[in-house]
Amino acid sequence: MNLSKPYLTTRSLQPENQETPIQFIKNNIISERLFFRRNHFSYPNLTYSSYWLPVNGHVRNPQLFSLQNIMSLPSKALTVVLECAGNKRSFFEPKVFGEQWEKGAISQGVWKGVPLKTLLQLAHIKEGALEVVVEGYDVGKRTDTDKVYSYARSLPIEKALHEDTLVAYEYNGGPIPFKHGFPLRLIVPQWYGMASVKWVKQITIVNRAFSGPFQTVDYVYYPKKDSDEGATPVTTMRVNSSIKKPLDREILTTGVHEINGIAWTGKGLIVKVEISTDSGQTWTEVKLRNKDQYSWIDWSYDWEVAEKGEYTILSKATDSHGRVQRKEPYWNRKGYGYNGIDRIKVKVE
Template identity: 65%
Template sequence: MTKPQKVRPYLTTHSLLPENQETPIQFINNDSVENQLFFRRNHFTYPTLSYSNYWLPINGVVSAPLLLSMQDILQYPSKTVEVVLECSGDKRNLFEPKTFGEQWEKGAISQGKWKGVPLRTLLEISGIGEGAKEVVVEGYDYGLRTDLDEVYTYTRSLPIEKALHQDTIIAYEYNNQPIPFKHGYPLRLIVPQWYAMASVKWIKQISVINTPFTGPFQTIDYMYYPNKDNDQNAFPVTAININSTIQKPLDMEKINTGVHLIKGIAWTGKGVITKVEISIDDGYTWSNADILPGKNVGYGWVSWSFEWNISEKGEYTIKSRATDSFGQIQPNLPFWNKKGYGYNAIDKVKVKVE
């Protein structure tokens, strides 16, 4: 007798060139997403790299520029951080009115354990010069930006304070294995609490500068533009907004009367999640969900659940609302912006009880 084949979930594909695929978030049952299901966000095609001939330059406003081999980097004291990485365009397709861009649903988010050397360690060895303001990290991925009709590498900067944060790391492992190539191998910047555009993949070089960085992925993209018709009052995308997602039941699912477990995840870019509330009457009343104990530390999401005893048939709108240790609460409506970043309105699904 043949054993039944194990059925496995797949990434949800939005585009192939460049490859943009999201995590099937409803199938994620633990706090570490396996690399095959980790969401993929690219601006260009994948670069060509050789691990054996890989060198990392650190230059700019430093007293002792460095050129480090992978062997050098592996010699420094390492640390492991569990970090949620969320694309700033996560949930973009929920904005009303709609915004242009990759129409991410709820799965442009994943997390796991990243191991590497603190960026601070390397910057201190190179000797940060007086007046240093930002640290620029350039990736190996590049391509044509049609809006500017020029070829650019993917390059971003961090304020010097964020670059020196103890848990901002140059990672070389994900979940105890070398970082998968599609997620930044051999070296990826990991910036906890910020949207994932800051966590530059396939690092090519690091430069310390004493003026603001003005590359297009810093000053055109990843900016909040609050006005539809002009670029006034724009400000940069940085820390992750407080958010939650209902994983079960699914939107527009049919279920039976009886006891059902509503479950999901919640996360924030500031502090930790302190409360998750559930409404099964479209926000008229709220009850506290149970937050999985022992996981509400660091920079990851928390899993939560709520037992729902359904006795009456009909249509229900279930909502989830998170609160963090800084008193931030998910809003009823998201902050609308022209490029569709940072969606974090109260999550909701509709179900029919038969």
């Protein structure tokens, strides 16, 4: 191992959950080696040679696609950020159970594939279709039951028919890596990563609400600790930002230091990022770069500090829908959707 290069931070091994070292990555396209890994079960066993994708259910013309069929259809490539719904879970107060992700359950790259809409149109959806269920080959027992489940999620028909919801087969110009969903995975821009089902096994159109456990038990905001009152589904990413440099608890000298990071949203575009170097008493708007529709944006600020001491640095993003990163995150007992103002502390000597 080359110790001069960053590597993943392990959160669990069975199943494998690993975090991107986001603070040490300068590129906006994340390599396979450093793309975060989020799994509910062990990796599935499947082979390229026997792979077929059924599209069935509430349709007039069920389909069975080979990979060659899919790859011959009109395709598109999109740079998309994928964020685990549990990203930054470790920062919630009071603490919540689950993988204690810090800032690195987020990555992005270029995904190429066929719009899901194309496959659904070939199957001729019947009137009254409500949702599209996408099932993966990953399967196992949940911790809350002895039953065996495959990982499956549904999309509302409108989101499934969005022109940029993809059945992807390439990542960064090559086949999707096995650990990230080879040979096919769903890519749902602007939604948290749980919607982008890996190792797609089957697509089923239904005329009722899907009630699988990864839809109705997990990936639900429960605002109360001891009851399900007020529960709402996890869907669109919240507006968010992360400080990449300096590192939390870093020791600096007086002089000029670059503060930089990323910001992203599930609605519209990031239009403003502000930072504070005095614990939020005053805010300064910073420079933004690369305003792409589905990717994070880079931001930076040159901080001139003349006085020694300890400083709390904050970052706060605003999107084009007027959504602003919250002073206090929306607490929920499963720890999803953390988007509190990001903060680090540094010491200047």
